[in-house]
Amino acid sequence: xxxxxxxxxxxxxxxxxxxxxxxxxxxxxxxxxxxxxxxxxxxxxxxxxxxxxxxxxxxxxxxxxxxxxxxxxxxxxxxxxxxxxxxxxxxxxxxxxxxxxxxxxxxxxxxxxxxxxxxxxxxxxxxxxxxxxxxxxxxxxxxxxxxxxxxxxxxxxxxxxxxxxxxxxxxxxxxxxxxxxxxxxxxxxxxxxxxxxx
Numbered sequence: 026x027x028x029x030x031x032x033x034x035x036x037x038x039x040x041x042x043x044x045x046x047x048x049x050x051x052x053x054x055x056x057x058x059x060x061x062x063x064x065x066x067x068x069x070x071x072x073x074x075x076x077x078x079x080x081x082x083x084x085x086x087x088x089x090x091x092x093x094x095x096x097x098x099x100x101x102x103x104x105x106x107x108x109x110x111x112x113x114x115x116x117x118x119x120x121x122x123x124x125x126x127x128x129x130x131x132x133x134x135x136x137x138x139x140x141x142x143x144x145x146x147x148x149x150x151x152x153x154x155x156x157x158x159x160x161x162x163x164x165x166x167x168x169x170x171x172x173x174x175x176x177x178x179x180x181x182x183x184x185x186x187x188x189x190x191x192x193x194x195x196x197x198x199x200x201x202x203x204x205x206x207x208x209x210x211x212x213x214x215x216x217x218x219x220x221x222x223x
Contacts, residue, residue, distance in 0.1 A: 138217040145222040162209035170204040
């Protein structure tokens with residue numbers, strides 16, 4: 026690229042122009058031949074011009090360095106060590122942040138099955154209202170522990186065939202302590218619940 030400025034003054038080097046890249050590659054090959062350097066090719070020239078670094082190799086190096094650093098801290102007790110999560114920001118310089126992620130025991134997705142207490146005379150529609158109030162899942166569909174639909178909002182054919190369950194008492198559909206599975210378009214996972222009658 027030094028030769029570019031000497032031989033093509035006034036022209037801006039465009040790394041996306043194949044003719045420009047080829048010109049630089051030809052000059053690099055001539056210089057490599059002069060000094061006995063092997064391996065100069067178009068791909069490497071393009072990588073140098075565009076400042077391309079192999080992402081996989083650099084990522085592996087960063088991870089290896091972080092692991093070695095953590096091992097050093099654990100063995101020597103030189104500093105506090107990472108608990109479970111590290112963010113590496115290397116755009117301009119290096120910045121790492123350590124964040125300790127904690128499991129929320131009340132999480133409806135990854136926590137234990139949600140305990141739902143409801144009156145024995147309640148209907149499935151009442152249970153859906155309770156689920157919406159406790160979880161915010163407004164469009165919930167419910168299956169029993171065996172996966173049979175108690176009420177599914179979609180597809181339309183199953184919604185129509187399970188709609189009559191909305192008015193049935195829960196004691197007809199479930200036994201005390203039954204586990205149900207709740208799905209909703211707004212939740213990425215199925216929410217498990219245990220239903221107890223009062």
